[in-house]
Amino acid sequence: MNQVNPTDETTDGAAHPQSEHTFSNPPSPQQAAITKAVEGLKLRGIGPALMGGRIADIAIHPARPKTWFVAAGSGGVWKTTNAGTTWEAIFADQPSYSIGCLAIDPTNPDVIWVGTGENVSGRHVGWGDGVYRSRDGGKTWQCMGLKETQHIGRILVDPRDGNTVFVAAPGPLWTSGGERGVFKSTDGGLTWQAVLEINEYTGVTDIAFAPDDPDTIYAAAYQRQRKIWALLDGGPGSGIHKSTDGGTTWRKITTGLPKGDIGKMGLAVTPAAPNVVYATIAANEKEKGFYRSLNRGESWEKRNDYISGGTGPHYYQEIIASPQNAETVYQVDVFLHVTRDGGATFTKAESGANKHSDNHALWIDPTDGY
Numbered sequence: 001m002n003q004v005n006p007t008d009e010t011t012d013g014a015a016h017p018q019s020e021h022t023f024s025n026p027p028s029p030q031q032a033a034i035t036k037a038v039e040g041l042k043l044r045g046i047g048p049a050l051m052g053g054r055i056a057d058i059a060i061h062p063a064r065p066k067t068w069f070v071a072a073g074s075g076g077v078w079k080t081t082n083a084g085t086t087w088e089a090i091f092a093d094q095p096s097y098s099i100g101c102l103a104i105d106p107t108n109p110d111v112i113w114v115g116t117g118e119n120v121s122g123r124h125v126g127w128g129d130g131v132y133r134s135r136d137g138g139k140t141w142q143c144m145g146l147k148e149t150q151h152i153g154r155i156l157v158d159p160r161d162g163n164t165v166f167v168a169a170p171g172p173l174w175t176s177g178g179e180r181g182v183f184k185s186t187d188g189g190l191t192w193q194a195v196l197e198i199n200e201y202t203g204v205t206d207i208a209f210a211p212d213d214p215d216t217i218y219a220a221a222y223q224r225q226r227k228i229w230a231l232l233d234g235g236p237g238s239g240i241h242k243s244t245d246g247g248t249t250w251r252k253i254t255t256g257l258p259k260g261d262i263g264k265m266g267l268a269v270t271p272a273a274p275n276v277v278y279a280t281i282a283a284n285e286k287e288k289g290f291y292r293s294l295n296r297g298e299s300w301e302k303r304n305d306y307i308s309g310g311t312g313p314h315y316y317q318e319i320i321a322s323p324q325n326a327e328t329v330y331q332v333d334v335f336l337h338v339t340r341d342g343g344a345t346f347t348k349a350e351s352g353a354n355k356h357s358d359n360h361a362l363w364i365d366p367t368d369g370y
Helices: 029-039
Strands: 055-060 068-072 076-080 099-104 112-116 131-134 154-157 165-169 181-185 193-196 202-210 213-226 231-233 239-243 251-253 265-269 277-281 289-293 301-304 319-321 329-331 337-339
Touching: 055 099, 068 099, 076 099, 099 154, 112 154, 154 202, 165 213, 181 202, 181 213, 193 239, 202 265, 213 265, 265 319, 277 319
Parallel strands: none
Antiparallel strands: 055 068, 068 076, 099 112, 112 131, 154 165, 165 181, 165 202, 181 193, 202 213, 213 231, 213 239, 239 251, 265 277, 277 289, 289 301, 319 329, 329 337
16 A cells, blocks of 8 residues: 655665675774675665645644644545644554545644545545544544445534534445435544435535634535446435434525536635535536525525536535635645635636646645635
């Protein structure tokens, strides 16, 4: 298994040919000993020195800004305490290497949540075995269940009570059934309740709290099934759902949204304007695009035709709103794009010259991010 590498050096681990030494005089015993020692050395990787590809999620410690947690689509979970200078693999002894998301408990930052199974629908994607929790900053882990989700899109921890946790589960990619939808725990993950279930092919890829009221929750449902020859991408089960009572009841929102079958969606909210909700929506050619609600998701307007490209929106569709400027929203894609006018226009935010394309995660500093 290849994993993310904090260095740029690689080695194939093969023994290098022994050095040849020529002496004008016979070597001294000391020289001979040194020569023998050098010839016995073999290069070895101290890595990990190979890439695991996509970064699926990023979480930053709220009180220690140089401590980052990074989830890799096919490389486990990594931690740095020096802003990325060095990294430590902290999930390598767990059964799943495919990671979908991370969350830090805002009431206790030593509690880290990991959702295994990447939230994309390509043939290559690895699956997971549920939700994990660490109570010591990533030193040790405990599986907290939901093993039949196989893929997890988002974990939310209630900022008022760290024992209340929500999980958005797309569910199995290759089969129907499994555990799909929104799951809620009120005891720190010891037990889970399915609070939003739709059908055997529809799960939930994204959820978001209203910034000023965690009892108001938005959920993006996605109907899909992967076959060897094709992805059955989207369907009538997809849509945006809203709860105003902490997930006890839900209703599907339709006003202003596409009327045909919908594919994968991403959601974003911002404390700069708590009534505003953004959504990127895969749909038919006429209705696909970037949507905005100004009234807490009750009605929507299409702002732009732009959605993620590359291999298709099923592979991307994450959006991140600035915490300080409600008009600024980033959309990850083959190349990162940004709007600074609430979705009316999008521009490429990177040249792609100094990094690999294929973006899936972005974190904005809440104190000075723009």
